[in-house]
Amino acid sequence: MDPRSEVLLRQADLFSGELLLAGLPADDLLGQLPNARGWSWHAGDHQQLQARFGDRCAFGVEPPSAPFEAAVLFLPKSRELTDYLLEALACKLAGRLLYLVGEKRAGIERAAKQLAPFGQARKLDSARHCQLWQVKVAHSPAPPDLERLAQRFSLPLIGGPLQVVSLPGVFSHGRLDRGTALLLEHLDDLPGGRMLDFGCGAGIVGSCLKRRYPESELILLDVDAFAVESSRLTLAANGLDASVIAGDGIDAAPRDCSAIVSNPPFHQGVHTHYEASESLLQRAASHLSPGGELRLVANAFLRYPPLIEASLGRCDTLQEADGFRIYSARRER
The missing domain is CATH 3.40.50.150 (Vaccinia Virus protein VP39)
Structure with missing residues (x-):
């Protein structure tokens, strides 16, 4: 199990509803969170997830159209891509919760600054050399034009x-x-x-x-x-x-x-x-x-x-x- 997934599962009670996992690893996280769906832009990860979980994981550069009550973004390497992904998710989550999880070596420490445009961010957990952050989207942006x-x-x-x-x-x-x-x-x-x-x-x-x-x-x-x-x-x-x-x-x-x-x-x-x-x-x-x-x-x-x-x-x-x-x-x- 990916260490970022392990951190999420430490807080599994937060993720019992209709959840979108964006940029998720190809592990068993979808199996552990039966109401969650995935969104991947990595063809290899998507292929593995699709083989195990069928249409519960979408592929592409835009979030899937199916509604979700909350979303978790697995922090990518690129800051510019992170900004786009956060906006693409936050625009669908007015008044609801957006999470960011990532490894410390990937720059999760800057998470609060990148979440700040959407509301007051807070750190929920730190384990497995990872951190989990949460923000309630008080300022919902317009859908970004990629x-x-x-x-x-x-x-x-x-x-x-x-x-x-x-x-x-x-x-x-x-x-x-x-x-x-x-x-x-x-x-x-x-x-x-x-x-x-x-x-x-x-x-x-x-x-x-x-x-x-x-x-x-x-x-x-x-x-x-x-x-x-x-x-x-x-x-x-x-x-x-x-x-x-x-x-x-x-x-x-x-x-x-x-x-x-x-x-x-x-x-x-x-x-x-x-x-x-x-x-x-x-x-x-x-x-x-x-x-x-x-x-x-x-x-x-x-x-x-x-x-x-x-x-x-x-x-x-x-x-x-x-x-x-x-x-x-x-x-x-």
């Missing part, structure tokens, strides 16, 4: 500027990170056909691929609903047509890709995770057609070449700069 909260910026690229739409919580929110910038310099000579942007974020790499290879089928994949929506908005802002899907890791991707291009994630929340990236490297061959290429950028300290070579064979380093490396490997015919 698109208006997006950061929009333009990338000066060959062939014209690329308009990027970045939503709160998306990787490298509002800016181009150095790893992706380096990868954009190495998109030449990819085999045409079905291309996959794995871990698409705000859709920068995928949009550039579609521009450079307009005849290719382009698929963008991310585990995060806010990234998926960002990619859709970025594609639309540039008049580009591609498929954007939410899925947990490479197993959610189609087969027979001519190229998989990625700045693969290795962070999730306040904890470091390598599973998604390592699974991509280990199973890329099963998603590439013969002669298909895996091309990615990674921090130089990550020992990715042995994993790539075990799956695909020879791994070439196309460039090393600023602590990053560009790797390329092809599936043998």
Whole structure:
């Protein structure tokens, strides 16, 4: 059981009514709170919860339409995303209770300040290195417009500027990170056909691929609903047509890709995770057609070449700069 869930269950008498659990972990909390429903924006967590609890958990960037008497937000890493989520919940809870639970290392100490616009916040519990806060919503905000909260910026690229739409919580929110910038310099000579942007974020790499290879089928994949929506908005802002899907890791991707291009994630929340990236490297061959290429950028300290070579064979380093490396490997015919 996630320690944040354990803290909630210490106060289980508070959560007997119609409760919405926003950003909940994929544990047994819904099983312990039979009147609760879940809202997740992580495709992997949602898949696990849906398998166990059916339609009691919704997926997406907006709260589910079903009414609720109170809500608990599991504190995400991003402050901007936290602000949006609190407003999205508080606007439906006038005069009712909103809770915030999170780990101390995730910044729950700032909870009172972030809850202050809605009413007088108070700390209910502190255990398992977590805290639980509560506010009665005295000042209900207007429903937030997620698109208006997006950061929009333009990338000066060959062939014209690329308009990027970045939503709160998306990787490298509002800016181009150095790893992706380096990868954009190495998109030449990819085999045409079905291309996959794995871990698409705000859709920068995928949009550039579609521009450079307009005849290719382009698929963008991310585990995060806010990234998926960002990619859709970025594609639309540039008049580009591609498929954007939410899925947990490479197993959610189609087969027979001519190229998989990625700045693969290795962070999730306040904890470091390598599973998604390592699974991509280990199973890329099963998603590439013969002669298909895996091309990615990674921090130089990550020992990715042995994993790539075990799956695909020879791994070439196309460039090393600023602590990053560009790797390329092809599936043998």
